[in-house]
Amino acid sequence: IRKGVPEVVYAGAKTPEQVAKICAALVEPGRRVIVSAASGEHEAALRAALPDTPVRRSGRALVAGSGEPEPTGARIGAICAGTSDIPVLEEAVAVAREMGAETRSFYDVGVAGLHRLEQPLQELRSFDPDCLIVAAGMEGALPTVVSALVDVPVIGLPTSAGYGLGGDGSAAILGMLQTCSPGLAVVNVDNGVGAGATAALIANRATRRARCGPS
Amino acid sequence: IRKGVPEVVYAGAKTPEQVAKICAALVEPGRRVIVSAASGEHEAALRAALPDTPVRRSGRALVAGSGEPEPTGARIGAICAGTSDIPVLEEAVAVAREMGAETRSFYDVGVAGLHRLEQPLQELRSFDPDCLIVAAGMEGALPTVVSALVDVPVIGLPTSAGYGLGGDGSAAILGMLQTCSPGLAVVNVDNGVGAGATAALIANRATRRARCGPS
Amino acid sequence: IRKGVPEVVYAGAKTPEQVAKICAALVEPGRRVIVSAASGEHEAALRAALPDTPVRRSGRALVAGSGEPEPTGARIGAICAGTSDIPVLEEAVAVAREMGAETRSFYDVGVAGLHRLEQPLQELRSFDPDCLIVAAGMEGALPTVVSALVDVPVIGLPTSAGYGLGGDGSAAILGMLQTCSPGLAVVNVDNGVGAGATAALIANRATRRARCGPS
Amino acid sequence: IRKGVPEVVYAGAKTPEQVAKICAALVEPGRRVIVSAASGEHEAALRAALPDTPVRRSGRALVAGSGEPEPTGARIGAICAGTSDIPVLEEAVAVAREMGAETRSFYDVGVAGLHRLEQPLQELRSFDPDCLIVAAGMEGALPTVVSALVDVPVIGLPTSAGYGLGGDGSAAILGMLQTCSPGLAVVNVDNGVGAGATAALIANRATRRARCGPS
Amino acid sequence: IRKGVPEVVYAGAKTPEQVAKICAALVEPGRRVIVSAASGEHEAALRAALPDTPVRRSGRALVAGSGEPEPTGARIGAICAGTSDIPVLEEAVAVAREMGAETRSFYDVGVAGLHRLEQPLQELRSFDPDCLIVAAGMEGALPTVVSALVDVPVIGLPTSAGYGLGGDGSAAILGMLQTCSPGLAVVNVDNGVGAGATAALIANRATRRARCGPS
Amino acid sequence: IRKGVPEVVYAGAKTPEQVAKICAALVEPGRRVIVSAASGEHEAALRAALPDTPVRRSGRALVAGSGEPEPTGARIGAICAGTSDIPVLEEAVAVAREMGAETRSFYDVGVAGLHRLEQPLQELRSFDPDCLIVAAGMEGALPTVVSALVDVPVIGLPTSAGYGLGGDGSAAILGMLQTCSPGLAVVNVDNGVGAGATAALIANRATRRARCGPS
Amino acid sequence: IRKGVPEVVYAGAKTPEQVAKICAALVEPGRRVIVSAASGEHEAALRAALPDTPVRRSGRALVAGSGEPEPTGARIGAICAGTSDIPVLEEAVAVAREMGAETRSFYDVGVAGLHRLEQPLQELRSFDPDCLIVAAGMEGALPTVVSALVDVPVIGLPTSAGYGLGGDGSAAILGMLQTCSPGLAVVNVDNGVGAGATAALIANRATRRARCGPS
Amino acid sequence: IRKGVPEVVYAGAKTPEQVAKICAALVEPGRRVIVSAASGEHEAALRAALPDTPVRRSGRALVAGSGEPEPTGARIGAICAGTSDIPVLEEAVAVAREMGAETRSFYDVGVAGLHRLEQPLQELRSFDPDCLIVAAGMEGALPTVVSALVDVPVIGLPTSAGYGLGGDGSAAILGMLQTCSPGLAVVNVDNGVGAGATAALIANRATRRARCGPS
Ligand SMILES: Nc1ncnc2c1ncn2[C@@H]1O[C@H](COP(=O)(O)O)[C@@H](O)[C@H]1O
Numbered sequence A, B, C, D, E, F, G, H: 001i002r003k004g005v006p007e008v009v010y011a012g013a014k015t016p017e018q019v020a021k022i023c024a025a026l027v028e029p030g031r032r033v034i035v036s037a038a039s040g041e042h043e044a045a046l047r048a049a050l051p052d053t054p055v056r057r058s059g060r061a062l063v064a065g066s067g068e069p070e071p072t073g074a075r076i077g078a079i080c081a082g083t084s085d086i087p088v089l090e091e092a093v094a095v096a097r098e099m100g101a102e103t104r105s106f107y108d109v110g111v112a113g114l115h116r117l118e119q120p121l122q123e124l125r126s127f128d129p130d131c132l133i134v135a136a137g138m139e140g141a142l143p144t145v146v147s148a149l150v151d152v153p154v155i156g157l158p159t160s161a162g163y164g165l166g167g168d169g170s171a172a173i174l175g176m177l178q179t180c181s182p183g184l185a186v187v188n189v190d191n192g193v194g195a196g197a198t199a200a201l202i203a204n205r206a207t208r209r210a211r212c213g214p215s
């Protein structure tokens, strides 16, 4: 089956050389590969190995290859609270865009300052997204709060930004799993790829039905 | 905002009397309340307290109240492997139907007998769902396997059907969170309400865009 | 030293008979004993053993004994989201009142409906409390949200109202410990006694300094 | 609302360059920023980026910026047992001082040598603090012991000084949460910022009431 | 080898009938069997099955059989803080006495009231024990505090008297394992048999060397 | 007893020098030593210390020494899904070969692409193995799926290839322990040595009985 | 494929009525069904529902149905230490026998009395089994000790017989996974069915090769 | 009180400079300080800072200072299985010797080769120790096995030598806590100081009574 999920190389447990070699084998004209959890060393090795291939960073992901994804009309909103969450959120955004979605990101939205939610929510309402990705570390409450204020599905993306007991992202993911706002589903800690792919499948399904007309 | 999520009373930590009293306060003509994690005692107390109100069981949930939800055109497939998963899956189905979705359920689909997947998957393809809910206990691998074979988003619903180490549903939920098939998002163990509500939000969004035409 | 913390009998691991016997030994005219985590059986045994002693229920606590605590002028606000949290919150309130504090309780305040916060917060501002106790189960985010909106210290009181992974109160307590709103300190799951005693020590200190005048 | 909590940059998961850049954006004449969990590299980068800004170390925190906090009259005692606890305790102290509190620290006070408690407790009694911060690693019993000997609220600050099972601070925090001395509330492991901010809110509330006179 | 550890039947996971049957097979004139973790039902079944055999309760243990252990001259002190710890401590005492030790018990000794330690410690010094057993639940700090004040080895006996996170005895055992007072070794939660046997081996070794004279 | 398990040096917690020294003491003509969990540094030190000894790498193991194992006729299939699993699987293979087994490896077989299972399974059927080793990280479902499709015992070998919650191999091992396909037994995370030795004992037993004829 | 694993109904989470109904649907002349984790209530309901069907108890399993399994020539030894382990071990034995294996059981073999191992091991050597199942609770060391003394594969079967920290079988399973005796593989806590099925697959494979002659 | 426990500096969380400075302050003629968990860098810094002070390594501990402890006549046996356990065991030995005990160590004694126990046990019997320290990693079964074969108390010293699930010493410590051989008490993972001090207190008590004669 063709789901449109792009080829993803998880760099987390691989050396820069391994990543460069795998990408060299995968990249072909007009198609792109995503390298997730890519460090600066991964990026350098990739650029050195593929000097003629465009490489673009999006958070902790790299998008390597030429061309652009075909737009599907899908729309996804992306929200997080702190600077620490941005790299993971933008990894999700990179995957969603590769799957044809248009995205809009908001970064400074936190539960310890709820007034900062108003402006982004208003902008999101006029953007009219099919789905939201909400990333949060610490106590991971932001997706619950947002989910209660919107009428589209929310993908909770817990991040490992935290400290002390539960600070490896386990407090955040448990908080999202315990949500008191039905309509929120979750991916694993720092799993930007999963969040982006799920959100794009949701949004692409919506546009597919829209193209076919109501049934 | 109006999301269409029905009123849900979580019976898990409440006495039959408490549940009956809360429902009595909530039920009104033409509207329904869902009682989740409802035991036989909860059901009996509810029927005794509201003798004129229709009460229907759907897995471990009860749907109390008259009337029927307005169909939205949304379509949701529901799959599980073992008999132990059915009550939780049907709780999810009850919520999704209250939100206007049409659902189709398949019960005997397991990873230790993959041939049993073929027939349901074929039926599901012609049903053309907007989203799938896949419930699994034990090692929780079924949602991953299914997700790899379909092009719509999958909500993984881990159940507490298991034994020994990890048998309280933690092996199942960890397995789903570790999925190697992007496009799968997860709710908490036995959280049928969350799975049903998220799936319905996904599917209702799709039909909403379909009604508006492509944009 | 005299801290004013009342005598507390933890009924959790004791039989009704043991509780009744211990209270009979402790109660004396004009002084009261608090029985925490008291079931209906504990209450019945206590009333039977001490037929002439006033026994008052406050959430899952009992206050046994005659007389009233001396008011200190301390003021404490008490907030929770769900009906499941009320018994634990009111145990905290009972302890705080025995230590001389005036209290005000608000019960229907949740993160999945932030507008419900406005009215209680406004009432609290005119009450002008020295300290807040905020109880929450599930993802335990309410104390963080409240703490960001007030300028007094907040005691987070996690409750064991939850489901699935982390549903025994561990998600709630981890969420409070990971708070992104400095000014929130925490007691153990369902520890109403600890929350009430700490809040009252905070508020009583404030009134003590007020009585002495600025130094 | 104005709580007086200073701007805090958590350096734990940030590079020296990121920290220096964020501080450069935040610092302005007469205002200070606190960098928590700051390594020597963080400090060097900060000093290099802001050569004209005073930078003072307080335990594992840095205080960057000119001027002094306005004294509020609040008084806070700070106690720990071992040298390993001092950096975390002094981070708490830095935050409390920035919020206007006067502080007094005692370092060599342990449960395995209770006689060493006498002298500090006597000094503390004449200092007459509004609140105590007690830091401890290992079994984390010191806050319980201290709390039983004073009549003001105690903030328990568990540290990650330990070894073997539970040695990452989880034994210490569990011990404090299980305290048998009501009047002790807890922040997360190594969370000096939270301890300092909560203690200062407690003490500042007391002085605020004192200034207004008894009500 | 002959260690003198009595026959122990662990009743925890056995029915009253099983316990009675096993004891009937083991008991013989002049020898005794210890039934650990024995409920009232276990006791009743045992007395019914062995009407002519003396059965004595010691905390949550039963000692069934006639005769008395041979005194060895060993001396063991036994200390705990709360009423909840007594049944486990007295199980340890029963085992130690069956191994020939003389014991002395103190029950109301807690870290949240250190002055209550003075009297028992003074009595213990004149008793001159070879070893101490110190039982504690909650934060389990008592063995550490005691160990710092005596010059004999201490066996820490954590009990499952606690609440909330860590309240099943895990906070207590972690606290004892993290002790900052060298000279304290630990047995498992509620393992009175292990504590009593180890203490008696320690004390019996001392008396054995004493009988042989210095070498 | 002679089980044929080769001498294994676990390099995980040893320095390159320690490993080289131990191997130098163990290696003798015609016999081989296996170094498990060997890094490049371990390999370099070993080659430098034993310049005349053949050293062969097999995944994360090294085989040091001359000669070849005696073939027993045993046959073992080895399967894994991702590149990250190969080093651990090949460590198992090295041990099995040293015990006289013939092995066949398949690397690109995953649960999120079940069609990729067909070709290897067909090849395996004609190879006719006595036992399979199936390595998997992430959700660890592959051994369950394979076990359901073969009639020989399967050794599940969980690997630490994963991310987020459960990503250290604990999701994988829990999933294998929760298998719904009886006939699967498990070794610890990344324990290639245990998997290889168990598989070879199984297969060697089969050939031993075959050599003796049916009994 | 035909593996010979019998139909198993896991009674653990089912009511007596559910179990009886499922068995009634499965049983047919000459074939048997195994009910695992069957209580006395399950047994009574089954006998009542199927009065003409032979029902035999084997530990905590029931074997329901007429006829006998076809002997395959496979031989399996079964060992445990305490009475608490016997029900789980005999469940494994029931499964292995249904798969055609001959079994021999030894019950009183413990690591705290190693001399008791001698007699059983000698008997086992003359029985010449293809595989051993070794069940143990508590610290779970018995399989390791046995595995070091035999040259056939060992299936470790951890049981939930234990107390305090790790007493739910997690200490036992961790101990087996950490074994220092290669050649031991493990199934989940109390998973007699898995142990029996794996052991029988191992032994049946051996006899199958024996029947075909050496290849 | 004077217990004879030497001054111990825990180097684990301290820099070489900190350790050298603390030792310089503590060391005085004829007295020694123990540095536990000391790396090579700690040792170098110490030797550089105190060029005239004798420094002796004993496993992962250093003994710094002149003179020798006064022999008390106490005798302690020390046993471990693997090379990885030796550094921790010898840290315990260093502490025990500083407290005046004579010690005897045995290193190659494992549960997967029980015959290797015979020789050491025989030597130990003629040494006639007052107490044993038994260190073990992995499944931690050695102390249980040894304890069953001797009539003196055993201190179990779990080490962090392990792999995979439970490999940080938690399997080892849980196994020792679950021991089926009463007479075994435990210290924390890698806590050589605690094991040595407890063993010496036990043995010194025995000699003290011996010196006083039987009472
Ligand atoms: N106001 C806030 N509300 C909720 N979470 C926050 C807030 N500020 C920061 N965080 C979380 O704290 C973590 C660290 O944030 P930062 O220091 O900005 O990188 C991130 O995971 C954020 O999600």
Ligand SMILES: Nc1ncnc2c1ncn2[C@@H]1O[C@H](COP(=O)(O)O)[C@@H](O)[C@H]1O
Binding pocket: A180, B010, C080, C081, C082, C083, C084, C085, C109, C110, C111, C112, C113, C135, C136, C137, C138, C142, C159, C161, C162
């Ligand atoms: N809107 C909400 N926001 C936050 N927590 C909530 C909300 N509603 C319920 N809860 C929590 O959910 C748990 C169960 O609530 P209830 O069903 O009302 O007893 C309690 O611990 C509440 O704290």
Ligand SMILES: Nc1ncnc2c1ncn2[C@@H]1O[C@H](COP(=O)(O)O)[C@@H](O)[C@H]1O
Binding pocket: D080, D081, D082, D083, D084, D085, D109, D110, D111, D112, D113, D135, D136, D137, D138, D142, D159, D161, D162, E180, H010
């Ligand atoms: N006497 C003591 N009582 C209680 N805790 C202590 C004592 N000495 C040290 N500690 C704790 O042990 C840890 C290490 O102390 P140090 O080695 O002095 O850095 C710190 O967290 C201290 O809180």
Ligand SMILES: Nc1ncnc2c1ncn2[C@@H]1O[C@H](COP(=O)(O)O)[C@@H](O)[C@H]1O
Binding pocket: E010, G080, G081, G082, G083, G084, G085, G109, G110, G111, G112, G113, G135, G136, G137, G138, G142, G159, G161, G162, H180
């Ligand atoms: N001597 C022993 N050696 C090893 N384990 C034992 C021994 N005795 C009992 N056990 C274990 O202790 C648990 C309880 O035994 P029992 O009380 O006989 O039912 C079982 O899981 C046994 O495996």
Ligand SMILES: [Mg+2]
Binding pocket: A081, A111, A136, A137, A138, A139, A140, A141, A142, C180
């Ligand atoms: Mg957040």
Ligand SMILES: [Mg+2]
Binding pocket: B081, B111, B136, B137, B138, B139, B140, B141, B142, F180
């Ligand atoms: Mg499944």
Ligand SMILES: [Mg+2]
Binding pocket: A180, C081, C111, C136, C137, C138, C139, C140, C141, C142
């Ligand atoms: Mg909440």
Ligand SMILES: [Mg+2]
Binding pocket: D081, D111, D136, D137, D138, D139, D140, D141, D142, E180
């Ligand atoms: Mg401490």
Ligand SMILES: [Mg+2]
Binding pocket: D180, E081, E111, E136, E137, E138, E139, E140, E141, E142
């Ligand atoms: Mg205690």
Ligand SMILES: [Mg+2]
Binding pocket: B180, F081, F111, F136, F137, F138, F139, F140, F141, F142
């Ligand atoms: Mg896998």
Ligand SMILES: [Mg+2]
Binding pocket: G081, G111, G136, G137, G138, G139, G140, G141, G142, H180
């Ligand atoms: Mg055992």
Ligand SMILES: [Mg+2]
Binding pocket: G180, H081, H111, H136, H137, H138, H139, H140, H141, H142
């Ligand atoms: Mg060992």
